[in-house]
Amino acid sequence: MNSIYSYTRDDFINYFININEKKFKADQLFDWLYKKRVVNFDLMNNLNKNVISKLKNDFIINNILILKKDIGKDVCKYLFKLHDDEKIEAVLMYHDYGISLCISTQVGCNMSCSFCESGRLKKRRNLEVCEMVLQILEIEKDIKNRISHIVLMGIGEPFDNYDNVIKFINIINDNKGIDIGARHITISTCGIIPKIIEFSNLKLQVNLAISLHAPNNELRNLIMPINRVYSLDNLMNAVKEYINKTNRRVTFEYIMLKGVNDNKECALELCKLLKNMNCYVNLIPYNETNNIQYKRSDMNILNEFYDILKKNNICVTIRKEFGGLVSAACGQLRSHG
């Protein structure tokens, strides 16, 4: 399958040059696809017959199917069927600052974080570039509105599908296309160090979030197997390198798991780890799932943890909760096997 939605404008510039056409046709094509949202080559009436027949020959205009919508307050979870019958989920959230969409990057996930529902189905495959782009296009069509923010926090590990994810960001960020500002895009990773370094060299304005969840190796090894490959100390060095190269502030996500990582010692250790770093911490109330034994920390424990960080001059927020009732919250998305 050679989807038209898998290519950047630069790819199309090269394509048109190769077939002896003017390169501005790439802009026209992007305009049809992403501004006018036309899904039929024959309607692209500023491209000549010859170009249209070449495009038809070389690409398809595909879609992904919305199978189901779970609607909650300020939130809607979409279940999609892909061309090979695999299924993924995406979550739309209405904020006061705009509309954000949490998209999936893989079918299943191999990271095996012990608290996460999404990883219970092992990775079946990476999503193609078009399948990430189409999550946005199909949902914008459904809600007849524009999405302002994209977070790569659905099913999958974005940095385990690095090349496709970077291409996807290039496409949606293009001001001749969907035009979502880099600062409105957030990639979240469990800490694949070589890709964090590669990503920092791109010097994009895209936000980086690190799923930290523990302040030391011992605990992180227990709940996030990836830590046995890329240990906390190396991860912190990579993040520091990212901050130095990009001058961007990093977000650390920290799920509060009752009796596991939510005590005062953990809070103090976290403060020590993050001291003087250009970062902030997002404390996440754990979303319980039927299949996993962890429980959410009590609110007073969460507040105590928050206060300790604050007192130690760490920027910290408690994540606003969305989607709990429709199982659309972080870590509750799943690939349907």
Ligand code: SAH
């Ligand atoms: N693989 C990437 C992208 C997934 S993002 C990553 O690990 O960052 C999903 C975020 O939700 C991660 O921070 C993940 O650790 C967190 N999460 C997973 N299960 C959760 C749960 N049950 N409740 C709250 N957050 C959860």
